[in-house]
Amino acid sequence: MSYTLLRPLLFKMDPEQAHDMTLSLLHKAHRARALGLVYGQSVQPTTCMGLQFSNPVGLAAGLDKNGDYIDALAELGFGFIEVGTVTPKPQLGNEKPRLFRIKQADAIINRMGFNNQGVDYLLDNVKRCKYKGNIGINIGKNALTPVEQAADDYVYCLERVYPHASYITVNISSPNTKNLRDLQSGDALTQLLDTIKNRHNQLATEYGFYVPLVLKVAPDLEPAQVDYIAKQLLDFEIDGLIATNTTLSRIGVEDLKDGDQMGGLSGRPVSYISTQILQQFADQLEDKVALIGVGGIDSGEKAVKKIQAGADMVQLYTGLIYRGPGLVQSCIQAIGGYYDAMDS
Numbered sequence: 001m002s003y004t005l006l007r008p009l010l011f012k013m014d015p016e017q018a019h020d021m022t023l024s025l026l027h028k029a030h031r032a033r034a035l036g037l038v039y040g041q042s043v044q045p046t047t048c049m050g051l052q053f054s055n056p057v058g059l060a061a062g063l064d065k066n067g068d069y070i071d072a073l074a075e076l077g078f079g080f081i082e083v084g085t086v087t088p089k090p091q092l093g094n095e096k097p098r099l100f101r102i103k104q105a106d107a108i109i110n111r112m113g114f115n116n117q118g119v120d121y122l123l124d125n126v127k128r129c130k131y132k133g134n135i136g137i138n139i140g141k142n143a144l145t146p147v148e149q150a151a152d153d154y155v156y157c158l159e160r161v162y163p164h165a166s167y168i169t170v171n172i173s174s175p176n177t178k179n180l181r182d183l184q185s186g187d188a189l190t191q192l193l194d195t196i197k198n199r200h201n202q203l204a205t206e207y208g209f210y211v212p213l214v215l216k217v218a219p220d221l222e223p224a225q226v227d228y229i230a231k232q233l234l235d236f237e238i239d240g241l242i243a244t245n246t247t248l249s250r251i252g253v254e255d256l257k258d259g260d261q262m263g264g265l266s267g268r269p270v271s272y273i274s275t276q277i278l279q280q281f282a283d284q285l286e287d288k289v290a291l292i293g294v295g296g297i298d299s300g301e302k303a304v305k306k307i308q309a310g311a312d313m314v315q316l317y318t319g320l321i322y323r324g325p326g327l328v329q330s331c332i333q334a335i336g337g338y339y340d341a342m343d344s
Contacts, residue, residue, distance in 0.1 A: 003324030015099040015108070023069050030072035044336045046079065048312045049212040049239045049290045051134055051166055055079035057303065057331045060294050060315035061138035061169065061216075065116045067125035074131040077328045081131070082315065083122060084138030085171045088156045090118035091142055094176060100258040102267070106298060106322045107253055110246070111263030113176045114140050119157050126164050134166035138216070140174065147179040147188075151195040158196060162203045162211055170196060173218040173245035175264045181218055185225060193236045212239035212290075219244035219274045219295060226277065230284035240290035242315070243281055244274040247295075267318040271296025275309050282310025298323050300334025307335055 006025075010018040044055040058080040059073055067083040074081060093115025100109045116122070119139075126135060139161065141153035154170060161168055172183040172192070183192050197213070204210045215238055217229060233241060246264025253259035253269055274295025282291055290313075293306030298319035306314045314335075319327050 003326070007324065011101065011103065014097070015101050016096065019063075019099070023064070023072075026072045027069055030075055044079070044332050044339075046313060048292075049167060049214075050210075051212065053079040053134060053313065055332045056307075056313040056335055057328055058082060058136075058292070058313060058315045060317040061085055061136070061171070062110075062112075063317055063320070065122075067122045067129070067135075070125065070129040070131050070135065074133060076325045077332065078133070079313070079332075080134040080136060080166070082136035082138055082169060083126070084116070084169070085114050085140040085174065086116050086119045086122045086137065086157060086161075087114055087140050087142045088119055088145075088153050089142050090121065091115065091144075098263070100261045100263075101321075102253050102256050102258055104256050105253050105259075105267065105269050106318075107265060107267030107269050108318050108321065109253075109258060109261045109263045109265050111176045111261070113143060114174065119160050123160060123164055126161075135164075136167045136169055136214070137161040137165040138169040138171050140171045140177065141180070143177055147182055150180075150183060151192050154192070154196055155199050158199060159203065162200075163207055165211055167212040167214055167240065168200075169214040169216050169242060171216045171245070173216050175218070175246060175248055181220075184217060184221070184229065186228070189229065189232055193232055193238065197236045197238070214238070214240035214242055214290075214292070216242040216245055217277070219247045219270060219277050220249065221277055223280065226280045227284060230281055230289075233285065233289050238289060240292060241281055241285070242292045242294060243278040243311075244270075244295050246270065247273060249273065266295065267322070268296050268298055271298075271302060271305075275305055278306060278311060279309040297331065298327065300330040300337075303331035304334050304338045307338060 046053040046056040061082040061084045094113035098111045139157035141150045246266045291311045293311030294315035
């Protein structure tokens with residue numbers, strides 16, 4: 001109810017300012033100990049990548065890039081929280097405006113460009129937070145780092161976040177960093193995963209514990225690319241796959257205001273394509289790699305569709321903006337109901 005009343009005011013504001021204000025209000029409500037009384041904690045125990053989750057509904061990377069709001073967001077009932085994308089050095093991201101609502105389609109186009117305060121700032125927040133659930137840390141490369149040297153940035157972040165992350169996501173699928181998606185194909189992907197996985201194995205030995213490694217891909221993949229990425233995931237023993245990031249497609253928004261803005265499209269229009277890619281990976285991987293479904297989840301029914309397509313867990317982002325925090329509980333309950341029906 002509170003969000004229903006607040007949303008019209010937020011939607012009159014610049015989208016990026018509204019984003020910042022919403023997180024600030026959430027933080028204040030958390031400090032006032034008001035959130036838990038409203039949303040509580042739903043339990044739908046899930047095991048994935050060797051980790052125990054209170055429920056299979058998580059927060060996608062991008063909403064809390066710097067880990068400033070982990071404790072407040074956790075009170076909304078998420079089973080896990082992914083922060084980032086974080087880069088070795090702080091960077092401002094792309095020029096504003098860079099975030100656009102397309103309300104008629106319950107969609108957003110963003111070209112943020114990995115704006116963040118850098119990996120060390122994020123880690124300070126992760127170390128300070130009181131949240132005891134699983135925290136994924138999503139890592140990327142700085143915009144000024146040539147794509148040929150991208151592995152250096154990923155390894156730099158990997159080394160720093162390893163002892164503090166429940167799992168680590170390698171983001172090679174944002175459309176808003178020049179040439180980043182080139183890393184999803186051919187020798188570039190093989191060489192990147194080879195470098196990252198070698199260092200990952202060394203870190204597991206050095207620290208004496210294993211932190212799962214996850215890859216995040218785009219929805220704009222041809223079947224041959226899906227086949228190749230799936231093979232690489234198996235060959236390099238990558239633990240999980242997040243499908244998917246935002247799309248470059250404009251199907252569903254092409255005739256709407258701001259539908260032609262540059263950047264990645266998220267929300268309801270990406271639901272079908274992201275679920276199709278998820279299904280293709282599920283068919284290829286045959287339960288050998290954990291799958292996290294994200295993209296266009298704005299109802300419990302949409303969350304269940306990701307599970308039916310092969311996802312072990314799901315993540316939310318744009319749906320929260322249009323449906324509010326109650327979406328978390330709706331998805332948890334819908335997935336729980338689906339599993340109960342399957343067992344009966």
